Amino acid sequence: MSSEAISRRHALELGLLGAASAGVGLVGLGGNGWPPFGPGSTVRNPAPGQGAALTEPDVLRAVDGVLQVDLRAAPADVSLAGRTAHVLAFNGSVPGPTLLLAPGDRLRVRLVNDLDEPTNLHTHGLEVSPQGAGDNPFVRVDPGEAHAYDILLPADHPTGLFWYHPHHHGMVAGQVFAGLYGAIVVDRDASATAGERLLIISDTSLAADGSVAVVSPMDRMAGREGDLVLVNGQARPVLEGRTGATEHWRVLNACTSRYLRLSLDGHPMSLNGFDGRPLATPHDVTEIVLAPGNRADLTVTLPAGTTQLETLAYDRGSGRGMGMMGGRPPSSRGATTLAIVRATGTTSGAGAVPPAAPGPGRRPAGRDLRSASVARSRVLELATGMGMGMGDGGMRFTIDGRSFDPERIDQQVRAGDVEEWTIRNTSPMSHPFHLHVWPMQLVRTADGPVTVVDRRDVVDVPADGEVTVRIAFDRFSGRTVYHCHILDHEDLGMMGTIAVG
Ligand SMILES: [Cu+2]
Secondary structure, eight states, X not given: OOHHHHHHHHHHHHTOHHHHHHHSOOOOOTTSOXXXXXXXOOOOXXXXXXXXXXXXXXXXEOBTTEEEEEEXXXXXXEEETTEEEEEEEETTBSSOOEEEEOTTOEEEEEEEXXXXXXXXXXXXXXXXXXSTTSSOTTOOBOTTOEEEEEEEOXXXXXXXXXXXXXXXXXXXXXXHHTTOOEEEEEOSSTTOOTTEEEEEEEEEOBOTTSBBOOOOHHHHHHOOOOSEEEETTEESOEEEEETTOEEEEEEEEOOSSOOXXXXXXXXXXXXXXXXXXXXXXXEEESEEEEOTTOEEEXXXXXXXXXXXXXXXXXXXXXXXXXXXXXXXXXXXXXXXXXXXXXXXXOTTOTTOXXXXXXXXXXXXXXXXXXXXXXXXXXXXXXXXXXXXXXXXXXEEEEETTBOOOTTSOOEEEOTTOEEEEEEEEOSSBOEEEEESSSOXXXXXXXXXXXXXXXXXXXXXXXXXXXXXXXXXXXXXXXXXXXXXXXXXXXXXXXXXXXXXX
């Protein structure tokens, strides 16, 4: 299914085909020889460009507690699924290099903008200062310019998988979709990552000439989803291992809008941590849902033979009352194979790690905010509605009735307070809510009270649903943002500012 076909179907349902075709740069993807990655696709035979061994991005390590790195954002030609793709990349690779840090380290990034539009950098999930040269989403780096970030990780920073991507309002979805993202691994021993796999899952769509597809306003409102789902920039790579071996997988959903519902052909996987925060009690799952931005720390015992790591169909919105969406769910795509896992040898093979082995660098889950005294409770309302201002008769994406304004302070919080936030979604599609700097501890979801310590930086708020979290606004003060991590929704205004101090 090409994005053109989807867009045309949207349009046909709405009788808007003429307007859609005339007004936007729909890019044809049909007939270009792509394998059917779309709905219902569970192709087992590798097509050209697939079936290569999984590779991982280059790893840049801190030296003497400092990781000094130049990240150059620029157009690049890379090989995707056996074709040359014209993408945007950090240092010429998709994903960008992996930044490996230990708690207490200092990350000094010189971001060089060789794009033809503004950009900046966000260190997603890191518990670091949002001020000045820190993880500051208000920084704007214009074309031809550079910005020096200087980010200090606290000595007790949680260990796990985090990531970086541009955060310049209005351009985030396009830049991430085009290839600008990379992993940050925080580990107590920044040299010991052997026996682990990093799986960065992303999606994009390419036009027939290899350029990144231009998406329609309707695709932006739904949240664009690519036809190509990639693991470390590869289409359907192969993970080779030994039968019965226990592997540690760190998985990132770097997709612009796509939810991942991961399954290893139904085999159990142990969930050790979420969003870079270890769980106090790892537990077995047969599938795990990652909203855009989420990460999972998994332990996997490799089943004999060949299995598929898939993302299963997931409906992130009923589409009811969607106006421009015409009643079509924004996402209910079929299963897609992400990678092939091929295990050989015997289950008693040497080298297998005992299943009880903890994930690397595990830390206690930290202070349980359910027993903290709450200084203030707030309700934030995520909403969509018909509105003016987009120039295409489209929808407004708001928090508390307002679109993003970087000059405004939407939430003023006293430093040191614990607050309880109920995030309410009155719209007919899911919105993954992301707060920078301070993690959110789940208190109540649609399933009822949360009985374990579960801290996240992206909390999915289902359509017509709400989630209650507690947040300790300690350690850092300053101004930053919270927003929907369907990056098109963020660009369309579903973002607010918070000032702590
Ligand atoms: Cu959203």
